[in-house]
Amino acid sequence: MTTERLKVTGAKTLKRTPLIIAFFLVFNYLVVPQLGGARQAADKLSAVNPILLLVGLGLELTALVAYAQLTRVTLPPTPRLSMSTVLRIQLSTKAVTNLVPGGSAAGGTLGYRLLTQSGVNGAAAGFSMATVGLGSAVVLNLLLWIALLVSIPLDGFNPVYGTAAIAGMVLLAVFAGLVVLLMKGRDPAIRVVRAVADKVPFLDPDTAERFMLTLVARLQDLIEDPTLIRRGILWASVNWLLDAAALWVFIRAFGPTLNPVDVIVAFCVANILAVIPITPGGLGFVEATLIATLVGFSLDSSTAAIAVVTYRLAQFWMPIPLGAISYATLRVGPRSIHKMRSRHPIRDLTGDTIDVAGVRVWDVEDERSTPTG
Template sequence: MTADPGKSAAPQPPAGGKGGWWPKVRPAAYLVLGGVSLYLVLPSLLSVFGSWRSLEHLDWPFAILAFACEITSYVCLWEVDRIALGTRAWFPVAAAQLTGFSAGHALPGGGATSTAAATAMLRKARIAETQDIVTAYGAAAILQMATTFSLPVLALPAILGGAAVNHSLATAAYLGVAVLVTILAVGTAVFVSDKPVERAGRAVQWLLNATVRRRKHVTDVPQKLLADRDFVRTTVGKRWKATLLAAAGNSLFDYFALLAALHAVGADPHPSLVLLAYVAGELLTLLPFTPGGLGFVEAGLVTTLTLAGVPGGDALAATLLYRIVSYWLPLLAGGVAYLLFRQRYGSGNARS
C-alpha cells in the first residue's frame, strides 16, 4: 500500500530525538506496544492467513493482473524518487527503496532504519549526499500521502453519481481515469496557485476545530500546507508535472491491485466503495505499533471490504492475495535488491 511510509513509498527521515529518559526507553516501549498490538490483532491475522487454501481456486489472469498493477505502482514510486533526487538512474533508486522497505520492517527503528539503509546505498552509488536524499524522500512522501488521501474526496462525485451500482472492472477503470484526471487538474492548480491550498487548509482547519474539542483552536493549517507545497515544489523543480503524474499512478495502481485481487477470488465489489476501503487500509499502515501496520491492515481491510458488500470468505482471501503482492513479495524483493546492489557496487562503506 502506498501511503505506508514503510511500504510507503519513500522511507521517512528519522525524527530528531530530545534528551532525557524517553530516547533510552523508547525502543523497549515500542517493542512492548508492538507485542501487545500483535496479540490484539492476532485472531484477524490468523484468519487471513488461514484462508490460504482459497488461493488454490484463484482466477489466475486477475491474480497476475494484481501483481502487474503492484509492480507498476512501485515503478511509479521509483519515478517519484528519481525526480526528487535529480537522477536518471533506475537501479540504485529501486534497490535503495526496496532495501529500505525491508530493513524498516525487519529491524528495530522502523522509518529511521529504512531511511538509514536507503541513504547509505544511494550515497554509495553516488546519487546524492545525505541531506539531499533526506530532503528528496521527505518531499516524495508528502506528495504521495497527499495524492493517496485525496482519492476518496476526488472520487466522491462518482460515488454520489451512482458509480457504486455497477460492479464491473470497466467501471473501475473509468473511475480510476476520472480520479487521475481530477488529481492532475487539482494538483496543477495547487502547484501554480496559493488559493486552492489556502481554501483546503481553511476547510481542514474548520473541520478540526468543529469536531475535536481542544483548549486552543488550530489556526495555522493553511500556512503549514503552503509550506509543504513550497517544499515539494522547490525539491522537484520544473518536473513537478511528471512527479504529480507518477505519484498519482503509484496510488491508483495500488488500488487497482486490490480490485484485481478481489476479482481473482470471485468477488464482485463496488469499485467506489472498495476505493474507500483501500484508503482506510492506507490509514492503518501509518500506525506505528507494528511493521507496516501488520495485523491492523489485514483486520481493517477485511472489515471495510465486508461493509462494502464483499462476502466474508472472499474478503479474507482477497486481503491475503493483496498483502502478498503489496507487502510480502516487496519484503522479500528487498533482500534480493540488496544482494544485487552489493554485487554491482561492492560492500565497502559509502562515501563520506
C-alpha cells in the same frame, strides 16, 4: 562503553520497548485472527483464478517501479542514477520499513544512506526523501476525497469514511499552516511544533523541530520547480492507483466483483491509518481496516479475509525478500554502489537496520535546514 553511552542506550531501549510490545499485541489480536479467517476460507482457493493472481502480482511489482520512478524524478540530473539502482535502493528501504516498528523513518534513513553512497549530494538526497514522502501522503488524501465524492451518490454517506477523510485533510491543513509560518520565519510555529511534540509519546521536540526545518528548506526548493511538482503528482498517483488496482484484482481472483471506486475508498482509508507508527507498514491496522471496509461494501467476510491476506502477501511481505536481494546486489558485483564490497550483504542489511533504527534523515546536519526569515 562509558556510563553516558550506557545511559543513552538504556533510554533508547526503554523508549522502544513499548513499541515492540504494542507490535506483538496488534499482531496477536488483529493479524492472527484474520489469518484464522483466511484458513476458514481456504475452500475458496479451489476456485481462485491463477491468471488474475499473476496479474495482481504484476500490478504490485509495477507499483514498486512507479514509486522508484517517483524517487528518480526528484533526484538531481547529476549523477544520473539508473532506474535499476533507484529501484534496488527503494526495495531495500521498503524491506526495512516493513521490518521495524515505526519503520518509515528508519527506512527513509537507510534510503538516504544508500542514495548518498551512490554519489547523490546529501542535501539532494534529503530533499528527495522528504518530497517523495510528503507528496505521496498528499496524493493519497486527494484520491480518498475524489473517491468519496464519486462513491457517496452510489453508496450513500458513511460517517467512518467521512471521518477518516476529514481527519486526514485537517492534519494536512495544520501541517501546511505550520510550514507556511516557518517559511515566513515565524518563531511561533516552532514553539507550536515543540509543544505538540512534547505531548506525543516517543517524539523528541528537538527531533520534530529539525524535521520541520529540514522539510521547509526542501519545500522552498520544490516551489521553485513546478515541473517537478507535476511529475511528482503524476508518479505518486500512478503508484497508488496501481496498488489499489492490485487489491481489486486479488478480490476478483476469488470471484466477486466490487465497484473499483469502493475498493479505492477502502484502500485509501487503510493506508491513511497505516501511518500510525506502531507496527511496521501498518501491519494489522491495514488488514483489519480493509476487511471491515470491504465487508461494509457487501463483500462476504471469508472472501474479504482471504483476498486481503493474499494482497498483503504481495504488497507487504514480498518486498522484504526482494529488498534483501536488492541490498545484496548493491553490496556485491560489478554494479555495486559500495567502494568496499561485502561478502555478507544480508548480515550487513541487518546491521544497517539496527543502526538506522535510532537515526532519522533530519538528524543529518545540513546547512540549508534553517528557513529564511
